[in-house]
Amino acid sequence: MPTTTSAPEEALRFNLPYGVTADSHLAWHMHMLVLEIVAIIGAGVFAVILWSIVRHRRSQRPEAAKFSGSFWVEIAWTVVPTLILIGIAIPATRVLLIENSHPDPKVTVEIRGSQWKWHYHYVGLGIDFFSNLAAASRGDVNPAKVAFYLRDVDHPLVLPAQEDVRLVITSDDVIHSWWVPELGFKRDAIPGYINRVDLSIERPGVYRGQCASLCGAGHAFMPIVVRALAPDQFQAWVKDQQAAVAARKAQSAAPWTRQIAMAAGAEVFGSICAACHQPDGKGVPGAFPALDGSPVVNGPLAAHLKIVVHGSPRNPAMAAWGKQLDDRQIAGVITYERNSWGNHTGTLVTPEQVETAR
Numbered sequence: 001m002p003t004t005t006s007a008p009e010e011a012l013r014f015n016l017p018y019g020v021t022a023d024s025h026l027a028w029h030m031h032m033l034v035l036e037i038v039a040i041i042g043a044g045v046f047a048v049i050l051w052s053i054v055r056h057r058r059s060q061r062p063e064a065a066k067f068s069g070s071f072w073v074e075i076a077w078t079v080v081p082t083l084i085l086i087g088i089a090i091p092a093t094r095v096l097l098i099e100n101s102h103p104d105p106k107v108t109v110e111i112r113g114s115q116w117k118w119h120y121h122y123v124g125l126g127i128d129f130f131s132n133l134a135a136a137s138r139g140d141v142n143p144a145k146v147a148f149y150l151r152d153v154d155h156p157l158v159l160p161a162q163e164d165v166r167l168v169i170t171s172d173d174v175i176h177s178w179w180v181p182e183l184g185f186k187r188d189a190i191p192g193y194i195n196r197v198d199l200s201i202e203r204p205g206v207y208r209g210q211c212a213s214l215c216g217a218g219h220a221f222m223p224i225v226v227r228a229l230a231p232d233q234f235q236a237w238v239k240d241q242q243a244a245v246a247a248r249k250a251q252s253a254a255p256w257t258r259q260i261a262m263a264a265g266a267e268v269f270g271s272i273c274a275a276c277h278q279p280d281g282k283g284v285p286g287a288f289p290a291l292d293g294s295p296v297v298n299g300p301l302a303a304h305l306k307i308v309v310h311g312s313p314r315n316p317a318m319a320a321w322g323k324q325l326d327d328r329q330i331a332g333v334i335t336y337e338r339n340s341w342g343n344h345t346g347t348l349v350t351p352e353q354v355e356t357a358r
């Protein structure tokens with residue numbers, strides 16, 4: 001089985017994608033082999049059916065022949081399918097063995113699925129972020145006017161091309177599935193269980209996929225975007241990210257002001273909460289309550305802190321964000337909610353208040 005980098009002629013629009021990893025090419029060739037065998041068998045079976053219909057039509061042979069049993073037919077229809085299955089099993093096993101033998105990776109990324117976003121953690125690099133549905137696909141928009149409607153994210157998974165990469169995949173809540181067709185695999189993200197995939201992407205580019213396991217109301221809203229960069233560009237990206245992390249650390253030592261709280265809150269709200277409560281805070285009637293004008297948001301702080309930190313006891317969609325966000329992020333987002341849209345409580349929530357509420 002050859003593993004060339006460019007798609008052969010047969011890789012037409014409606015076929016399985018030829019992909020950009022060795023595994024996807026192996027899977028593609030396996031798929032073509034089986035497709036050819038199946039096509040030949042199909043043609044043979046239909047030829048016999050057609051021939052029988054024509055040959056034994058009523059005007060030719062009204063009387064059916066009466067016989068039973070045939071030693072050689074029994075032998076043939078046992079032996080021939082067995083040989084076909086063995087003929088498929090040998091190359092298929094070879095592909096599986098090749099796919100499971102990989103060198104140690106240069107980069108390892110831990111992927112966690114959660115309702116309804118992906119969390120990427122670059123092991124040992126100190127880089128960590130959530131990947132959410134892009135804002136342009138949210139709310140009441142015209143899909144025809146949005147490039148990559150429901151197929152774009154705010155922060156793509158950035159990986160080096162031409163280098164060995166390991167992905168370890170798990171979930172924080174229900175079963176999700178991480179699937180980018182051009183990478184040639186799909187792996188379930190299962191809570192309490194870690195699935196591993198090793199890959200090397202042949203060339204830089206943007207590869208898109210989505211969650212492939214029905215995981216609740218927001219299943220269609222957790223796409224995947226992989227941006228593969230040339231190795232030196234990837235190193236530059238890692239440096240940038242690490243500098244940003246350092247800058248954020250330095251900033252978190254700065255005094256907590258209303259301006260800083262609102263900025264931190266706007267970022268958290270836009271990347272996480274807006275998916276359900278909508279960017280304008282109006283929610284989705286019947287599914288997600290409006291925060292604009294909400295009695296909780298405009299009422300006593302304790303109850304507001306409680307639902308954001310510990311989640312809703314009635315509806316698991318409103319998760320315990322205390323587990324995913326730090327004190328400054330939660331203080332920020334609550335301050336933001338209490339002072340945005342039509343809400344003018346004037347409250348400035350501090351990280352210390354969040355810590356006490358945990």
Ligand SMILES: [Cu+2]
Pocket residue numbers: 113175176177211212213214215219222
């Ligand atoms: Cu999912």
